[in-house]
Amino acid sequence: MQKIYMKQIADKLGIEEHTLRFYDKKGLFPFFKRDENNYRFIYEDKINWIEIVLCLKKSGMSLIKIKEYINLAMEGENTYPKRLKMMLDQEQIVLAKIQELKQQLKFIEYKKSLYKNKK
Numbered sequence: 303m304q305k306i307y308m309k310q311i312a313d314k315l316g317i318e319e320h321t322l323r324f325y326d327k328k329g330l331f332p333f334f335k336r337d338e339n340n341y342r343f344i345y346e347d348k349i350n351w352i353e354i355v356l357c358l359k360k361s362g363m364s365l366i367k368i369k370e371y372i373n374l375a376m377e378g379e380n381t382y383p384k385r386l387k388m389m390l391d392q393e394q395i396v397l398a399k400i401q402e403l404k405q406q407l408k409f410i411e412y413k414k415s416l417y418k419n420k421k
Contacts, residue, residue: 305343311352322352328365330355330372361396 312319326334326342333348344352351372358368371388374381 303345307343
């Protein structure tokens with residue numbers, strides 16, 4: 303299995319290295335290991351954990367909730383009902399954000415047309 307280091311992960315996923323280190327210090331990446339030079343790495347087959355954390359963060363989930371989710375996932379399949387509840391709750395938050403963004407976009411489009419018609 304191939305090792306992937308922080309710099310490679312950051313480049314691949316388009317995120318800053320310091321952000322990955324911060325999330326790791328918060329305990330969000332349970333599969334990170336350190337090599338003989340104390341550099342953090344993850345095996346290639348575990349990169350999806352990082353993608354999960356990044357997705358949940360982008361969706362607006364707090365780091366505390368993400369940590370809870372990761373801990374539940376580490377426990378195994380018996381936590382599916384709790385994780386499903388977390389995803390359903392987050393889905394509602396995201397759907398509300400989408401509606402809010404649609405309203406903001408509608409206002410921007412209105413202003414655009416107003417300014418274009420004033421030429």
